Amino acid sequence: MTLLERTGLTRFNPAQGGARGMKIIATGSLVVMAGVFLLANTLDDAYPAWGFVKAFAEAAMVGGLADWFAVTALFRHPLGLPIPHTAIIPRNKDRIGDTLAQFLRENFLTPSVVARRMRGADVAGAIGRFLTDPPGEGRLRQGASSLIASILEALDQERLGGMVKGAIAGRMKAMEVSPLLGKSLDAAITEDRHVPVLDAVINWASRTLDANEDLIRGMVHDKSGWVVRFTGLDARVADGIIDGLRRLTVELATDVNHPLRAKAEDSLAALAWDLQYDEAVRSKVESAKQDIIANKAFGDWIDGLWEKTRAGLLKSARDPDATMAGRFGEAVRALGATLQEDARLKATINQFARRAMVGAVATYGAGIVTLVSETIRGWDARTVTGRLENAVGRDLQYIRINGTLVGGLVGLVIHSVEMVA
Structure with missing residues (x-):
């Protein structure tokens, strides 16, 4: 464990920080309603108008507490009490993983779904537009160049x-x-x-x-x-x-x-x-x-040809700007224009991309689904709870705040009806 973790000063997470701030606001609104209720309760007999304030605060506390219980019950036992049907996510972690994996399988990783979604995809056109007008200093271009260079350097040169x-x-x-x-x-x-x-x-x-x-x-x-x-x-x-x-x-x-x-x-x-x-x-x-x-001389010539080719590829990958500015860049841009203008070539490449994607899903889709399910099963309950709470905790705190306000308005309406009746 690092020093930051031992002292509790872990790296700031914007999502976690936002959820914590909204939690303070939601809890603070509940505390404020409790204070208002106590104040209105003492003034209710002397000043009947405070009855409306008391009704609003009382119902707001009920709504806020109910929503606090519901939100807390998703992730843990409220107040640590083993109340039935609480700590829903930790207790059903494996089932959630299986359900998510099944959702991926049925909606994304079946050949028929992929084929239908890929039917309108213009892969050749996208590649052509990228080659014709590549991003200038963007991370995509630099990242692709670095990736190609790293792959060329990492491969076993003797074997390759x-x-x-x-x-x-x-x-x-x-x-x-x-x-x-x-x-x-x-x-x-x-x-x-x-x-x-x-x-x-x-x-x-x-x-x-x-x-x-x-x-x-x-x-x-x-x-x-x-x-x-x-x-x-x-x-x-x-x-x-x-x-x-x-x-x-x-x-x-x-x-x-x-x-x-x-x-x-x-x-x-x-x-x-x-x-x-x-x-x-x-x-x-x-x-x-x-x-x-x-003849050995021919083998030496092949060796030299390969080394020059590899060196040229590495140089191009490390310096994409210089490459795109030369004749190779002109050839790449011409290829991009051809991919956009040649309907037959575009159709051929798009058909190949669809078949490749469908084939990959048919071959590896079940493995991806199994990987998702087993990965979630391998997480401990605290990890799953923490990640989900950080992801949606901010919105859940809005539910608590809305519950407090809506509850108060409902209490105010009921009190008004009683006064009229």
């Missing part, structure tokens, strides 16, 4: 990373890449997207030729006989080879209809076809893919 990397590797093993490469190459040729590649290869060949003239001359010199070298013909042969190759690269670069370019395009088209339909080529590509996946 292994699952992600295993999923990527498994997906790549199961996917046949040869037809995909063939279709991509075929589409590139159809749309002339291969032309820049050919131009780049030709430019590379030209630069390579310029950078390796000495190497070509040396090779011609070494392969020539002594007679050719003695007469200097090797240099002329080398010059002829270099000049011929240079003219060829220039012609290939300037003439889009050059025969060699046409042959290269035919070869690319044949390769695209083989990648899609030639079983031998597809088998070779698949074998090469499996060798790449089995």
Whole structure:
């Protein structure tokens, strides 16, 4: 027990404080009516008008005491006396818990009720509005970001990373890449997207030729006989080879209809076809893919990809403002707009949300009901009484005050009728 609890100076509870204040007022009104009754009783004989005051105070005391008894009897025995049918809540704690659990089951946690309530819910629209116009500095946004970051940091990184990397590797093993490469190459040729590649290869060949003239001359010199070298013909042969190759690269670069370019395009088209339909080529590509996946370098690349992805997710979660201000934020807002405008997508997501909620209730509804019932059963009677009294005690004290006033008015009416009669 803490020092505050031992000294009785527990943390202030606004609900408890309000109930205590109203209790003082209700009790004070009863005491005031008792004082008024005593005063009116002494003046009644000398001053008949005080009879009305006496009647009001007397009936007010009766009404106030009756309501005090009724309110007190809900939570404890009045004056500590074991009067039958008092301390109703502590004695019926378990039954109250079972009744509350049954109420939750019948009105909230049955699949039919949830399906009916979810029928008009626009989950996709709500998500879309949140993504399109997220709250600026609100607690919801910061709380969601902190929650995501905490979850990412709390998860077993070795296990999670292994699952992600295993999923990527498994997906790549199961996917046949040869037809995909063939279709991509075929589409590139159809749309002339291969032309820049050919131009780049030709430019590379030209630069390579310029950078390796000495190497070509040396090779011609070494392969020539002594007679050719003695007469200097090797240099002329080398010059002829270099000049011929240079003219060829220039012609290939300037003439889009050059025969060699046409042959290269035919070869690319044949390769695209083989990648899609030639079983031998597809088998070779698949074998090469499996060798790449089995290589340690590929595993290291997957590791690096996962670490960068995880670091990016953590950075985004810790700084939602910076994330929403960049391209990712633009993509998120575009997604939000799509969720609001695309009727088919909205209907699909709403249907999924309804099915998920109904499925969750069907699976876990009984467990939630049991949890509520067992939790209340596990509370001691004092805990249940204290929590309920703090929750509704203020309103119950109003009942006492109203009972005092209404009782007094009834007594005043009865006294007036007696005087008239």
